[in-house]
Amino acid sequence: MATEKRTIFSPELAARFDRLVTLYPVKRSALVPMLLYSQDEVGYISPEVIVELADRLDIRTNDVESVLSYYSMLRTKPVGKYNVQVCTNISCMLRNGYGILEHCKKRLGIGHKEVTPDGLFSLEEVECIGACCWAPAVQVNYDFYDDLTVEKMDQVLDDYQAGRGKVTV
Amino acid sequence: MPKLVSHPDEVRIISRRFGTGAENIDKYVELDGYKAAQLCIEKGPEFIINEMKASGLRGRGGAGFPTGLKWSFVPKNVDRPKYVLVNGDESEPGTCKDHLIFLHDPHAIIEGTIIAGLAIGAKMGFIYLRGEYRYLLKIMEKAVADAYAKGYLGKNIFGSGIDFEVVTQTGAGAYEVGEESALMESLEGKRGVPRIKPPFPAVVGLYGGPTVINNAETIASVPHIFLMGGEAYAKVGSERNGGTRLFGISGHVEKPGVYELPMGYNLKKAIYEVAGGVLGGKKLKAVVPGGSSTPVLTADELDVGLDFDQMGKAGTMLGSGGIVVLDETVSMVEFALRTISFYQHESCGWCIPCREGTDWLKKTIGRVYAGGGVEKDLDNIKYLAENMMGRTFCPLGDAAAMPTIGFIKKFRHEFEEYVRGNAGVSPAEHDAALVSLG
Amino acid sequence: MADVTFTVDGKKLTAPAGTLLIDACRTAGIEIPAFCYYPGLSLQAACRMCVVRIEKMPKLQTACTTPVAEGMVVQTETEEVKQSRKAVLELLLGNHPLDCPVCDAGGECELQDMTFKYGAGESKYIETKQHREEQKWSPVVYFDRPRCILCYRCVRVCGEGMDVWALGVQNRGVTSVIAPNGGDHLGCEECGMCIDICPVGALTSDTYRYKTRPWEMNHVGTVCTHCGDGCKTTLGVKRSNDGMEIVRGDNRDKSGINNDFLCIKGRYAFDFANRTDRLTTPLVRQADGKLAPVSWEEALTFAANKLNEVRSNRGGNAIGVIGSNRTTNEENYLLQKFARGVLGTNNIDHHRTADYAAFAAALKGKANREASLRDFISAPAMLLLGNDPTEQHPALAWQIRSNVRQNRARLYVANHREIKLRRQAKAAVELPQDGYASFISYLAGNDGAFTGNDANDFREALRKEESLVIAFGSEFRGRDIQALVEFGLSMPNVKFACLGDYSNSRGAADMGLLPDLLPGYVPVASEHKFAEETGIEWPKQPGLDLVQMLDAAGSGEIGALYVVGANPVARYGVDPSALKNTFLVVQDMFLTETAVLADVVFPAANAYEKAGTITNTYGDLQLVKKAADKAGVRSDFELIVRLADKMGADPKKLVPFGKGVRADFGQSRGAQSGEADRHAVWLSANHLEPKLSPFDPFAIFDEIQRLVPSYNVPRLNLLAGNDEHVKSELVQIDTTGSRRDLVLPANDGLYTSGTLGRYSDKLAEVLASKTTEIAETAAD
Ligand SMILES: Cc1cc2nc3c(=O)[nH]c(=O)nc-3n(C[C@H](O)[C@H](O)[C@H](O)COP(=O)(O)O)c2cc1C
């Protein structure tokens, strides 16, 4: 057992986790970041992720489940390669956040928490993302976009569609 | 990238280094960085706490608790490790100030953390950012690594013989985790459910050790206080409200942005002069003055100084400094619904009044908005909110109830229009549920 | 801690500093409502029902988290407080299904009670309620999500109380939900504590769901008939076609030695009593070799004649008697009296699961050295040697865990297995299976006796303890018990508990179901008072033990065997042919492996269908009360008396009834049940006063208390349903002799209970589900 640890993660991430758990006075502290990083790599929190994280932190799988189900950024199902998160909270709402959301719905042909058939995009209406003064704001995966208009939003989506990532805006 | 703004009335202390490239440690040092920390190492805890008290700095996280006093509550002789915890969970709608600090001046946060650690005798600090701020975490992580490389963090910092470690991490999407004890739970790898108080964090906090927890802006203000002296800092602000603060002005204004204004600055001036007035020259209808949880002010209530005490007297709160301006076109029912929807979505669910109360408020206001409301609903909304106030486990319940009471009291006529079918919007338009979160 | 004085609703109260206001109020008779607060579990402050007004505090405060303080002034029922509680109820009821008419908890629901008290009758909402199908989480646990009020009691009792942690909270806000650890099912110990503690009907049990309304049952407080812990339990019984049926087992009365606790067996495994294959008529083996139903008269006469025949032709020593671990003390006493006084033999024994005789010898003359089960909830330190209480003594395990959690008691575990209680242990040592004796020797100071990791630290820490209770399993017998007790007595304030397996194993030994010892461990050969008191001649020669009897039956030395509530054929793997020449009389509920071989079978009542006393393995004496009834069966007590009568013995000598003033304490259902009062009929036929009955166990209990000093405890407390500890120092055993080790541990786990357990369908179902679960995990 001691010789080789079986892991579902890439060697880099596994090594990162090995280190992460040593940073805190209590191993379990690493759980929330580990869930996020696992999700970044695997795409979502799969049952295998749950089992491995529980094992790494010496906690029960239902502890992991109860924590993961608390946080809104964590998900147990895959999303699109680019998860488009449109803020519609008050400041964005006042600055056409809903217009942006509607536009994304139309352009992508999907609704809240849905994925395009090609798996490229998913759409989410989200709560305030801390960009109120630069509203309306959108996050694609971890990339921030602010001061958006429908035109700029199209440009952003075009960039991702074309595989350019975050270039414009 | 978030746009930086400026206005002649600004007094730039915290934002002094914004846009100067101070995220680079050498640049930061060049701009007087880490001087305050070294001074504090030299002078010791008592000096630090006295200066902090003299500065009149009050917590920028929302509640406005005097920071020096908070630090002084940490017991001196305990054998459990103590901690400093920086609250960068910034999730109150209308608030985006910490965002800029992480982006432009990460070392100020590290330096403030070191000073707080020195004040209470902590050997470890945590900087916790909201999960959405991944790109800011990267900036913070780099800054921390640079500080370690220079010997400002780690063993024997600045050659003083003192050790201080800093760990950065993010949450994963939860407003409630901004509440200090819920933040500690989250940092311990648990659900973000707040803890029973007392004991307060200063006595029993993270991992059971005494903990100072402060907002990121509060912490970033700390080095400046030592650079200019506590008293001088206090003088910049108003009575019992020392210094400046970052105000984020958003919504229907011409020049939205984060402005650093002295405490006590007039709200009306902030909107009409600093932020350039109402967008498109429309009439102003209302202002949510300190993040979405603060009770709304009407157009005639704006002549008030932006500090904790004056705002309190005006029947609202300074809160997180997020000023949201609403013009005449805004439907207050829609606005109220969007606000309560947020709190319903973010309630941790622990206690009954908040969990169930936010849900019934959302349902009832939603029904009124959709044209299915009856007169009785309006009393009900008020009744529900009033029965949540002060009765929930943590202040999130209040944060949901307070603005709701404000909306229904000050704009009841608008709600009545909806109930009577005179809202000028056809029910068909309302058919689409406003918020699809969940 | 020092006392503080404070005022509640105008009353001056005093309580130790640090007491929670809610507890202080309850102690003073001031009821403060609460959903989430539960004594002994961690604080939540989540339901907000306990709010009170405290002077000088800006907001209402939760009484469940506020410690009393000097000079505190509290109001618990102001308009503001009442309104606050009412608002909470309104919020809960908004989504509550209000299916009270069919809800199991209807009538026993804290939400109903609170609503009744604070009134939240008006519905403020017109939204449709969310409906969700109920879920079956395990063979016993159902979850009805919309009824759940999220008080987290179940989560805590499972985690903190049981150390199982099978329940958790998932999601957040209004979508928060209690979730089991297996996704859609529970992997747990099936104790049902979550159901018990649920203030509403969100968690219900498979055995009771939709069976009845609480007010349609009679609730009878009695003692569980399964393991040696003897938990107090309340049986809900309801009239059925053939008597009174048990519909529920629970722990509504938490005054017992088990406090809050009941395990799966106590809660659900009463169902054997309701089995349709129970024996309800006497059976006699016919010429064709088959057992056939016959009348009572015929069966009793046949059995009596045969026994008389063997006795007169071959002497009493040609007869053997095997008693039970689950019959009452009175029945056991009566059985040995019948064996010795009527059959004239000391060939009497039972399935021994612990060496109580050696324990009695070790404690003889040492007052207050035997631990009650109650001691384990308060002792500052506990030493567990052998055994696995989680499986074998679940109530003990509960007490130990609670004590560690609530009082920071220190637990020391020395065991050859990886048992769950090690998680609570301050120190643990792994022993070889046969290493117990040498470990005791090591503890006693013999350094060379044991080497093992941590042993030294363990011993050092243990020796610092100033007050200790020691529980030891059947790993200890004979001289090892003696050595253990000697070591223990070298420490200050030590008490001992000897762990044996069934509900009245201890009583069987105490009551002399042993070939060499009379009740109270009086050697058969000694001068004793029994003969003089009873006017019966008692044989002096020690008889055959159980194994010898079975051998003797095989070899033909024993001509007749009388087996009462036991299944030696299965337990000892007896070859059925070995008994073919023995006249076998069996009293049982079912046609067990032993009963099928019998010549006469009497249908017997079980412990839930009779009255009397039993003694748990710790020596706690408790009253069992008659809860259920089944037409056709008779108590073992009655059967022994009737058999003796038919054999020509004087029932008045056997049962000295009529000395006190008592009737039969509910042994028969009487004329009201529509059944003729069979006792009265019998008494009249025998020219006896029909109000006094030889079937009265209390007549025997009187005799026990007269002749067995250790059982002479105050009776009032027992009658009130409380426990009394027997005075083990007063036994009269001869401490020098050594006897053969006949201890055969039952090795029952949480889901088994000897032969009896096999007749519980619920246990069988749970066991099967666990086996599949284990198979599935193994396959993973
Ligand atoms: C529901 C809730 C959410 C909160 N969110 C935040 C937040 O996002 N950021 C923050 O700094 N403080 C937040 N607070 C306030 C913190 O609990 C705490 O008062 C603050 O971090 C103390 O720092 P300060 O004294 O520097 O303001 C929140 C409080 C509540 C009740």
Ligand code: SF4
């Ligand atoms: S008020 Fe209650 S439910 Fe709401 S966030 Fe606080 S503890 Fe959770």
Ligand code: FES
């Ligand atoms: S009992 Fe105090 S809040 Fe529930």
